[in-house]
Amino acid sequence: MAPRKIIIDTDPGQDDAVAILLALGSPEDIEVLGITAVAGNVPLSLTAKNARIICELAGRADMRVFAGCDRPLAHTLVTAEHVHGKTGLDGPQMDDPTMPLQDQHAVDFIIETLRAEPVGTVTLCPLGPLTNIATAFQRAPDIIPRVQEIVLMGGAYFEVGNITPAAEFNIYVDPEAAAIVFKAGVPLVVMPLDVTHKALTTRPRVEAFRALGTRPGHMVAEWTDFFERFDMEKYGSQGAPLHDPCVIAYLIEPGLFTGRYINVEIETVSDLTRGMTVADWWRVTSRAPNAMFMGGIDADAFYRLLVSRIGRL
Numbered sequence: 001m002a003p004r005k006i007i008i009d010t011d012p013g014q015d016d017a018v019a020i021l022l023a024l025g026s027p028e029d030i031e032v033l034g035i036t037a038v039a040g041n042v043p044l045s046l047t048a049k050n051a052r053i054i055c056e057l058a059g060r061a062d063m064r065v066f067a068g069c070d071r072p073l074a075h076t077l078v079t080a081e082h083v084h085g086k087t088g089l090d091g092p093q094m095d096d097p098t099m100p101l102q103d104q105h106a107v108d109f110i111i112e113t114l115r116a117e118p119v120g121t122v123t124l125c126p127l128g129p130l131t132n133i134a135t136a137f138q139r140a141p142d143i144i145p146r147v148q149e150i151v152l153m154g155g156a157y158f159e160v161g162n163i164t165p166a167a168e169f170n171i172y173v174d175p176e177a178a179a180i181v182f183k184a185g186v187p188l189v190v191m192p193l194d195v196t197h198k199a200l201t202t203r204p205r206v207e208a209f210r211a212l213g214t215r216p217g218h219m220v221a222e223w224t225d226f227f228e229r230f231d232m233e234k235y236g237s238q239g240a241p242l243h244d245p246c247v248i249a250y251l252i253e254p255g256l257f258t259g260r261y262i263n264v265e266i267e268t269v270s271d272l273t274r275g276m277t278v279a280d281w282w283r284v285t286s287r288a289p290n291a292m293f294m295g296g297i298d299a300d301a302f303y304r305l306l307v308s309r310i311g312r313l
């Protein structure tokens with residue numbers, strides 16, 4: 001089968017970085033048409049820079065990276081330096097990238113690509129707030145039926161929130177954008193905290209990256225070492241969740257994940273629960289299902305996949 005064409009929309013972020021490396025290490029399964037940066041974990045200038053650092057680490061200075069929206073649709077930007085550090089990629093020392101940032105705006109690239117490629121052949125993979133995707137849908141509604149699928153990291157239900165008691169970070173930062181995407185009618189696969197909090201690093205898992213003996217393997221080990229401290233202190237867990245790579249792993253091995261096709265609505269109004277993904281897991285409403293909402297993962301197989309694919313870079 002031909003590799004699946006994707007656009008990665010991202011706010012790197014150490015876990016975004018691992019997701020991008022997984023995609024670039026899997027050319028037989030995935031063709032990355034471009035990487036679009038959005039403001040999220042850190043401001044846009046840093047996410048656009050970090051995306052290029054990661055491409056160069058993967059030996060892919062030819063990849064096209066586009067900068068997109070620098071703020072959410074309706075609210076001021078909330079960032080997560082408390083998790084990812086000041087640069088967004090804190091941990092190992094990284095050089096500034098030398099590859100160029102594309103001149104075209106990320107939203108224009110998304111629109112142009114979806115119009116140029118055959119209908120139903122491009123999958124969008126958002127790993128950060130949904131501002132770029134929602135802006136593209138608002139500006140060019142004709143592209144909505146052309147999207148093959150959206151596979152995104154965001155939301156939480158049984159696991160509740162990580163940035164507020166009710167909301168997960170990516171959805172909380174731009175709930176208005178998330179509401180547009182969840183209502184768009186595009187086939188949607190959601191990797192919420194319910195999944196990603198089961199995809200925890202452990203000492204042996206981190207050491208398996210280091211043991212690859214490659215620069216990407218070493219960087220992933222250093223990033224996860226940095227990233228771990230926050231979740232270990234917060235949750236008392238044994239390691240840190242690698243959230244965003246779940247999206248790319250799903251494209252390669254969907255059988256690693258289990259979930260339910262249900263209705264998921266985004267809360268945009270209430271101060272207390274803004275950004276909550278109200279997931280009708282028990283199907284107690286008559287609202288039409290709009291998302292495959294995942295809840296389970298084979299974490300050992302997920303880490304085996306990560307190590308083997310990143311090991312090729």
Ligand code: BDR
Pocket residue numbers: 013014015016041080083127128153162168169170243244
């Ligand atoms: C999500 O928020 C970011 O901090 C991570 O990169 C991930 O996309 C997890 O809530």
Ligand code: CA
Pocket residue numbers: 010011012013015016041127128244
């Ligand atoms: Ca992210």
